[in-house]
Amino acid sequence: MQEENIREISIHVTQKCNLNCKGCYAKVMHDDMAKILSIDDLKWIKKTFNPQKTVLLGGEPLMYEYLEDALNLFDNVTISTNGYFVPDYIDLLKEHNVFMQISIEGKKEYNDQVRAPGSYDKAIKAGKLAKENGLRCYFRVGYCEDNLEDIDWLLDNVSTKLGIPLALLPRIETPPLSIEQQIGLFDKITGADNNSIVAMPHFWRYLGKNGRCNAGSERINITYNKTITPCHLLWKYHLGEIGDPLPVINTNRKSFIKTYKRIPSGCQFCEHADECRGGCLAKPTHYGCPLKANFNLGAFAMVHGNMSKQKLDAKVQTMTALVKEAEIC
Numbered sequence: 001m002q003e004e005n006i007r008e009i010s011i012h013v014t015q016k017c018n019l020n021c022k023g024c025y026a027k028v029m030h031d032d033m034a035k036i037l038s039i040d041d042l043k044w045i046k047k048t049f050n051p052q053k054t055v056l057l058g059g060e061p062l063m064y065e066y067l068e069d070a071l072n073l074f075d076n077v078t079i080s081t082n083g084y085f086v087p088d089y090i091d092l093l094k095e096h097n098v099f100m101q102i103s104i105e106g107k108k109e110y111n112d113q114v115r116a117p118g119s120y121d122k123a124i125k126a127g128k129l130a131k132e133n134g135l136r137c138y139f140r141v142g143y144c145e146d147n148l149e150d151i152d153w154l155l156d157n158v159s160t161k162l163g164i165p166l167a168l169l170p171r172i173e174t175p176p177l178s179i180e181q182q183i184g185l186f187d188k189i190t191g192a193d194n195n196s197i198v199a200m201p202h203f204w205r206y207l208g209k210n211g212r213c214n215a216g217s218e219r220i221n222i223t224y225n226k227t228i229t230p231c232h233l234l235w236k237y238h239l240g241e242i243g244d245p246l247p248v249i250n251t252n253r254k255s256f257i258k259t260y261k262r263i264p265s266g267c268q269f270c271e272h273a274d275e276c277r278g279g280c281l282a283k284p285t286h287y288g289c290p291l292k293a294n295f296n297l298g299a300f301a302m303v304h305g306n307m308s309k310q311k312l313d314a315k316v317q318t319m320t321a322l323v324k325e326a327e328i329c
Helices: 039-049 067-073 086-095 108-114 119-132 145-162 179-191 201-206 246-259 297-303 309-325
Strands: 008-012 053-057 077-081 099-104 137-143 166-170 219-222 227-229
Touching (some): 067 086, 108 145, 119 137, 297 309
Parallel strands (some): 008 219, 099 137
């Protein structure tokens, strides 16, 4: 795995947030002591890396005082939001053709326990408003054992009904799923009547695509502390900070790729291991990788004999298109 030019950057523009969700890694704050990136910080990021795609995170990025400046500066922007302030900024978001990542965690009861009372309704309203205004969007769902039963319901009653895909990522503070649970999850997503995805390298390998972790190689993250990290979830590994010389940052990227992105012992004999590297670096999802049980798209096709190869290929293409359009975090 070689160092490449940075194509995608996630930026935590502000620490401020109106919620305090369970499992949040960003250590959000709710007052004026919250840290933010300055306009000069944003300009340095743009000049230094000039990313093809950028995702703005927080905290809550719609609470960032320089939001319009950020949207004027970067191209192909995805905003990761809890949905509360989307009605207030819909005209600005529409003007810049922002791709919206809206967070939900499951059915209303479960979601509101994890995030905040009323947050489910706010997220659904934001998704509907985005669709009404022609904005591309998806619901980001953090999956774990506790909400697996909600996934079917979300696929049928939210994603298919509203025409908004789900992008599922593992909840990093919870135990990894078993092989049987991940097989069930992959089966649900592949068989769903929409283009929802599991945004994990081994899911794309299961589909026969070139699934890999881009952390440090093609993607980096910048926090509101001005530190540069390989991934929005790997805050403890520093590649540098805003203002550092680019050669120093790139040297640290090479070191990260060489020393940190090692193949887990349980994946050593997998034919996909050299690219996939065990999946997510922030969560040991490789423990339950369906490929260990030889469950791949071919196995799915055998189980679901009523799904033609043509339909299955079209399904994979729509899922791939979602990832190519947006940066999913």
